[in-house]
Amino acid sequence: xxxxxxxxxxxxxxxxxxxxxxxxxxxxxxxxxxxxxxxxxxxxxxxxxxxxxxxxxxxxxxxxxxxxxxxxxxxxxxxxxxxxxxxxxxxxxxxxxxxxxxxxxxxxxxxxxxxxxxxxxxxxxxxxxxxxxxxxxxxxxxxxxxxxxxxxxxxxxxxxxxxxxxxxxxxxxxxxxxxxxxxxxxxxxxxxxxxxxxxxxxxxxxxxxxxxxxxxxxxxxxxxxxxxxxxxxxxxxxxxxxxxxxxxxxxxxxxxxxxxxxxxxxxxxxxxxxxxxxxxxxxxxxxxxxxxxxxxxxxxxxxxxxxxxxxxxxxxxxxxxxxxxxxxxxxxxxxxxxxxxxxxxxxxxxxxxxxxxxxxxxxxxxxxxxxxxxxxxxxxxxxxxxxxxxxxxxx
Amino acid sequence: xxxxxxxxxxxxxxxxxxxxxxxxxxxxxxxxxxxxxxxxxxxxxxxxxxxxxxxxxxxxxxxxxxxxxxxxxxxxxxxxxxxxxxxxxxxxxxxxxxxxxxxxxxxxxxxxxxxxxxxxxxxxxxxxxxxxxxxxxxxxxxxxxxxxxxxxxxxxxxxxxxxxxxxxxxxxxxxxxxxxxxxxxxxxxxxxxxxxxxxxxxxxxxxxxxxxxxxxxxxxxxxxxxxxxxxxxxxxxxxxxxxxxxxxxxxxxxxxxxxxxxxxxxxxxxxxxxxxxxxxxxxxxxxxxxxxxxxxxxxxxxxxxxxxxxxxxxxxxxxxxxxxxxxxxxxxxxxxxxxxxxxx
Numbered sequence: 197x198x199x200x201x202x203x204x205x206x207x208x209x210x211x212x213x214x215x216x217x218x219x220x221x222x223x224x225x226x227x228x229x230x231x232x233x234x235x236x237x238x239x240x241x242x243x244x245x246x247x248x249x250x251x252x253x254x255x256x257x258x259x260x261x262x263x264x265x266x267x268x269x270x271x272x273x274x275x276x277x278x279x280x281x282x283x284x285x286x287x288x289x290x291x292x293x294x295x296x297x298x299x300x301x302x303x304x305x306x307x308x309x310x311x312x313x314x315x316x317x318x319x320x321x322x323x324x325x326x327x328x329x330x331x332x333x334x335x336x337x338x339x340x341x342x343x344x345x346x347x348x349x350x351x352x353x354x355x356x357x358x359x360x361x362x363x364x365x366x367x368x369x370x371x372x373x374x375x376x377x378x379x380x381x382x383x384x385x386x387x388x389x390x391x392x393x394x395x396x397x398x399x400x401x402x403x404x405x406x407x408x409x410x411x412x413x414x415x416x417x418x419x420x421x422x423x424x425x426x427x428x429x430x431x432x433x434x435x436x437x438x439x440x441x442x443x444x445x446x447x448x449x450x451x452x453x454x455x456x457x458x459x460x461x462x463x464x465x466x467x468x469x470x471x472x473x474x475x476x477x478x479x480x481x482x483x484x485x486x487x488x489x490x491x492x493x494x495x496x497x498x499x500x501x502x503x504x505x506x507x508x509x510x511x512x513x514x515x516x517x518x519x520x521x522x523x524x525x526x527x528x529x530x531x532x533x534x535x536x537x538x539x540x541x542x543x544x545x546x547x548x549x550x551x552x553x554x555x556x557x558x559x560x561x562x563x564x565x566x567x568x569x570x571x572x573x574x575x576x577x578x579x580x581x582x583x584x585x586x587x588x589x590x591x
Numbered sequence: 592x593x594x595x596x597x598x599x600x601x602x603x604x605x606x607x608x609x610x611x612x613x614x615x616x617x618x619x620x621x622x623x624x625x626x627x628x629x630x631x632x633x634x635x636x637x638x639x640x641x642x643x644x645x646x647x648x649x650x651x652x653x654x655x656x657x658x659x660x661x662x663x664x665x666x667x668x669x670x671x672x673x674x675x676x677x678x679x680x681x682x683x684x685x686x687x688x689x690x691x692x693x694x695x696x697x698x699x700x701x702x703x704x705x706x707x708x709x710x711x712x713x714x715x716x717x718x719x720x721x722x723x724x725x726x727x728x729x730x731x732x733x734x735x736x737x738x739x740x741x742x743x744x745x746x747x748x749x750x751x752x753x754x755x756x757x758x759x760x761x762x763x764x765x766x767x768x769x770x771x772x773x774x775x776x777x778x779x780x781x782x783x784x785x786x787x788x789x790x791x792x793x794x795x796x797x798x799x800x801x802x803x804x805x806x807x808x809x810x811x812x813x814x815x816x817x818x819x820x821x822x823x824x825x826x827x828x829x830x831x832x833x834x835x836x837x838x839x840x841x842x843x844x845x846x847x848x849x850x851x852x853x854x855x856x857x858x859x860x861x862x863x864x865x866x867x868x869x870x871x872x873x874x875x876x877x878x879x880x881x882x883x884x885x886x887x888x889x890x891x892x893x894x895x896x897x898x899x900x901x902x903x904x905x906x907x908x909x910x911x912x913x914x915x916x917x918x919x920x921x922x923x924x925x926x927x928x929x930x931x932x933x934x935x
Binding site for chain 2: 197198199200201202205266455456459462463480481483484485487488489491492493495496498499501502503505506513516519520573575576577579580581583584585586587588589590
């Protein structure tokens with residue numbers, strides 16, 4: 197049991213630190229949930245990819261470095277410590293790519309992964325539907341057989357990044373007569389500018405078009421854009437869901453960096469004249485908890501990476517992870533906004549020098565955490581049933 | 592990096608778990624609470640045979656330590672089975688005596704030479720009162736030696752005052768009597784006592800984690816068989832989600848515990864302090880949450896003294912503030928975090 201880094205890992209970390217110090221934009225990019233910010237973040241993805249920092253764990257042939265999970269954790273730690281921009285390619289990299297590595301064909305990997313790695317193609321997810329949220333297997337959008345491919349029809353919603361993204365991936369019902377709702381679903385990829393696709397952006401809580409509704413009217417998808425076998429979509433998607441909740445969706449570096457910024461803000465307020473000191477005293481325990489929980493999450497990830505490296509698996513433990521980071525993210529940002537007192541309510545677009553800026557945007561982002569990637573209620577059901585062996589019941 | 596227990600450590604934990612599972616610890620705990628120590632001492636004897644009591648004692652004194660990771664594994668198992676006695680205090684006293692013997696006075700060296708081998712092989716069960724742990728020496732009435740630290744002085748107390756009942760009756764609290772034999776003086780005592788207090792806090796965190804795990808396991812078993820409205824209550828989401836939250840707290844305290852063990856084994860004392868404090872807060876709070884959850888989900892049954900669940904519920908409450916309240920530990924974490932603005 198140790199936390200020691202090898203020579204190679206130390207060198208990797210030092211290289212990442214140097215690169216990030218030289219390339220991280222000096223001023224924060226505009227929010228990636230705006231047209232302007234989306235373009236700026238896409239350009240940043242290109243810059244990352246040019247020096248092979250966008251997808252470090254991927255094999256070299258697709259633009260990665262073949263880095264280990266521990267190295268990925270180190271990179272992420274450096275990435276967020278440097279204050280580097282949010283990752284607009286996140287959906288593709290952490291959801292679709294693992295699916296392609298596990299279930300895609302060599303042709304699909306060669307065609308899809310390199311443009312994903314450099315931000316040329318940015319992916320949105322298309323899981324939820326107006327009547328389908330947590331009960332994903334109840335989805336109604338259809339894929340109908342056509343010459344050389346499939347025709348997609350129906351409606352998807354809450355599709356993150358879809359307002360500005362290039363392509364999307366999701367599940368479609370390819371056999372309405374199947375005996376169980378989760379059978380005969382097919383995993384397909386489609387272009388968001390294909391004929392028959394209408395994208396209607398939806399403003400999230402702060403008004404930014406972070407997601408969209410997708411209306412699909414006989415959208416043609418060639419056979420080459422089906423992942424795995426038709427009818428096997430549910431099984432394939434569930435392996436993606438595991439990835440999403442597991443180690444790779446929210447790296448510990450995000451939270452350790454945010455906790456460090458929170459401590460700095462707390463110190464600043466404690467030393468400031470006026471009511472700042474009272475506020476700092478009042479939230480002291482919450483600041484400490486943010487530090488402790490960020491450290492716990494970091495060590496939990498190292499434990500998971502060690503177990504995976506030794507041939508183990510994560511399984512239902514991913515659900516512990518998802519609930520933990522999503523609640524930590526909110527607690528961290530709430531504490532920062534409380535510390536800012538009367539300035540805490542200002543939006544990230546406010547130009548007063550005292551405005552919370554990234555804390556405000558981060559808070560809005562964090563509020564979605566307990567909802568997406570499988571609601572925390574679903575995760576708690578999974579924890580209770582699979583880790584504690586409690587009986588299934590009505591939801 | 593290999594941040595996981597190796598096979599030998601995993602096996603060690605399983606062996607202890609099995610051994611303690613067959614030791615009827617609830618009976619020993621109840622006897623201990625009445626001041627009858629024989630069944631509890633018998634459990635200690637079995638821990639000694641398994642090598643647990645030597646884990647904080649250096650090899651020079653016939654121990655196998657200091658091995659904080661193994662001590663963590665062993666104390667989680669002890670917590671799961673509610674083993675009574677001054678477990679954290681004996682480990683901390685061993686660390687204290689060993690530190691003072693190294694380059695200390697002849698008197699401290701003699702004390703180490705006398706007590707450490709006895710601690711290591713389980714003959715001696717000792718306790719310790721020090722500022723970080725409050726005024727009481729836990730289980731002084733059962734201990735073979737009561738050590739006390741005040742400021743820069745360590746002494747062997749001549750005895751103890753009356754036993755004060757604790758919320759957890761199996762924790763018997765008494766003040767060391769003043770006077771007695773001084774063993775060491777000076778700054779070295781304060782430094783060694785701080786290190787010993789970190790070990791005590793770490794050991795308490797491990798006991799807490801084990802206590803919390805037992806509470807969740809027992810409660811999960813109960814809600815599977817308790818039926819209301821024609822169904823096991825464990826099928827209700829309100830019940831499931833409370834237990835899930837309790838488990839999340841414990842499973843994220845676990846890596847902090849072993850992170851603290853790694854820090855105790857390898858880093859300078861002042862850096863280990865914050866890691867131990869983080870583990871102490873997380874494990875203490877998680878075990879306490881588990882206790883509240885266990886109590887609620889057992890209903891009135893959990894509120895009775897007679898039902899064995901009470902042994903763990905009460906312990907979780909006491910361990911939460913033993914050797915560093917949540918607030919004190921959070922302060923330590925924050926002090927370290929704000930004096931270390933940059934990363935390594």
